[in-house]
Amino acid sequence: MTTQHITLTVNGEARDADVEPRLLLVHLLRDVFGLTGTHIGCDTSNCGACTIHVNGQSAKSCTMLAVQADGAEVRTIEGMVAGTELHPLQQAFWDQHGLQCGFCTPGMIMQAAWLLDQNPQPSEAEIRAGISGNLCRCTGYVNIVKAIQQAAGELQASASAPAAAGEAVAAEA
């Protein structure tokens, strides 16, 4: 089987691999790079457990070939932590009990992160629509929605904080 050489950035780190053209992106991440936080829950791209970001876009990594990610910037759940600090979404899922078995959680968080990137202040209906491609069997989605609402609030507050500080300075001047 012929292989193809690909280079990509994964969680900010330059990576490369020789892959068969048919290799799925999720298998590259899990089996070759050892990033097992991205999960596989189905064979039909219904469950969303494998959701990651490719060039800032949310994608189900079981429906992409590794070669399609050649040159791309990929972010997985492992790239959400800053040092030892949980991402506001991770913290919010923990605070609000937005996880039980945890298997859908990485994909759910990646999808939620993309959603908040697109729409920083989503309504409850927009949150529900935004995560409807990610299945959870444990929670009834109640606490997942609460977690995303909490994170939206915190991200919003931290985004406006520097601006508010700037205004304060301006007012003083």
Added chain:
Amino acid sequence: MPRMTIRTPPGRTLTPVAPRRTETDPLVLQPGTIAPGRARPAAPLRREGPAKLTGEAKYADDLVFPGAWYGATIRSTDAHARFDGIDLDPALDWSAIAVVTAADIPGENIVSLVSDDQPVLVPVGGEIQHQAEPLVLLAAADRETLRHARRGVTIRSTPLSPVFDPRLSDHVFAHFDIASGDLERGFAEADLVIEGEYRVGHQEQLYIENNAMIAVPREDGGVAVHGSLQCPYYIHKALKRALRLTDEQARVVQAETGGGFGGKEEYPSIIALHAALLARKTGKPVRMIYDRHEDLSATTKRHPAIVSHRTGVKADGTLVAQEIDVVMDGGAYCTLTPVVLSRGAIHAGGPYRCPNVRIRARATRTNTPPNGAFRGFGAPQVEFAAEVQIGRIADALGMSPLDIRRRNLYRVGDETPTGQVLRESVAAEEVLERAAEAAEFEGVRTRTERARARRAGSGSVPGSPLRTGADRTASGIGLALAWHGAGFTGSGEVKLASVASVELGADGRIRVLTASTEMGQGTKTIFPQLVAAELGVAVDDVDIAPQDTALVPDSGPTVASRTAMVVGGLLIKAARRLREVVEERNGGRPFADVHRADAAAHGPTRIDQQFEPYPHVHFDDETYRGDAYPAFGWAACVVSVSVDLDSGEVTVRDVVAADDVGRVIHPVLAEGQVEGGTLQAIGYATIEEIKLRDGRYLNDRLATYIIPTSLDAPRITTLLVEAPFSGAPHGAKGVGELPMDVGAPAVVAAIRDATGVWIHELPASPERILAALGVTAEPPGQAPAADTVRAALDEPIEAGTDPRPDAPTDPQPMRGPRDPGEPS
């Protein structure tokens, strides 16, 4: 002091319970107290949360074993056949592939469970009983070789005639007959007799992580199995029997588990056996990771059932006679069917007092993949039937759904059909009133009834029953009430004799040792909470030992909503003894002050606590009389739906769930159980259905077996009611299964309120709703006449086909490894 929040249902002020006496209050309420909406004392965050949130948690397929091979299962494609042999494609190089057949099994060719009927692999010359039956195992060093090898195996078989209708099967896995009072006299006293037949189909647990097992050969000739599982000691026993291993040679370790819901109760045993046989053959670790297609096609589902009711009532709505027949489809092998059926039979009448009852239940074999454990365990099937029946009785009498339940629901002192007197912890009325009030049931129902009356008559499209505009959508509200026996049925817990341990380590840390698994429900969070409260230490001072049979005692399976109630109770008792021992050694000073010094001075101290029978709880397995459960949980659910009268599509908008789970240990986790269980019940009610042809599941992928998404999920308001159970030191009763029993009948009652028609078969799909409305013909596969079922039930059962009560098998799930009766 932790911040206290009082939970109250909308629009109602509650009296909070008295504040806890001290920080170390061991969570004891006076028995008999109902303390609704109690305070939430410090509810810790999920113990394993950070690992799961960052991708660090290792589920089975995330584990790396260098040099591991990949395993695969070659299954039958016949529903019923004789297995004549296999042919291996001579063009392939088989030297790089391991092939395992039944001939390679060193011990008994049995998947050990209730009955010894299921082979690990069908032997050549043996009978294939279902379409997904494992026949041959393969392993190879890489996936590609394995893929080629799979295609190189040809199965030879001679078809036999299959049985698909459970009523026509003459192979009975179990039957129960429960009677109280005088049925004939009851019907003679009745002013009205109502009959009904109700059907439910398969339901898939649909944990998001598929089944997965990895077997690693041990130097001592044994095997260690790591996997996604609920019950380490079930697998331990199965390995010992089929591979002829000692207690030490068989080791089972739970990996992080991505949901179970019963689907990882008994099925993982066969996967572990397959992986272990391949590991034995190759001398290498072997990964047996199911994909969703294999998981859906081959693993156990909820038992389909046909339930017939004949009920006698007085004009005022009082129940005077219940005659109930239950037939469950066990699938091809016994699995846990007798235990599922037993729970189904005991719960069949619903949470209602009735002096004259006869319940007959049987489960038979069909040539379909075996059915097994799923949250609710026989109760959701029969309680759907019981609740629709009571709703139809209310309609017939012109009573409100609330009033007929108020008249008949169980209260303290009432007697159940098995003769159990409900002495305490009965909250049927409390949950019903709370849910109805919070959802404004009566008021909403008055409005929906008026709207239905306005719509009566033909459709708004001339010459057709179709409707347009606002007339097209009908709103409805429905309620249901359920009970769920807490813990194992009958004398199950006594036979299990579970052990749980608490250890003060030499390092001064406290360790909990149990075989109870975390699969999302919160075991690892509540156990430290209970032990810390008893010892007066911080939650973070308590560790949890891994669920590894080499390290932890057999505290029984993680099933039957028993973990918080039974194993949690054992841990509290163990912690209490540990505290006493340590305090006595240290001149009576508090454990929290002295335990580190004590550990340094005396080394580790471990307390093993074995289950002791609950006082005053007696059950006779032979006659099926007595206390079927130490206590019951109670649940009421009010559901609001809208129904598209042209398409038959149902939207579940709002749910209010009131659940009495005894003393609540962790309110947020308990609510999470209610929310998740409620949505599973809504899926069961509306969209989840397995279609079969010739004994094969047709929709065996996640693209075609659909479950509710975030858009299908309603708003869910949970009200926790607490009627503590005095037999458990903390008063807890179990929460996991209760919400699964009550959701589906509430949805169907709401559809009735919206449309005026009762749906007798789940799921209440658009096809069934339109057929009931008379818009279309009955969909295929509709129920046959009730007398067919009754005729089947009246047939005598041949001796020897039912393992209970004389056969050597046992209707209770397996016992621990110390079972004296087992082969060594």
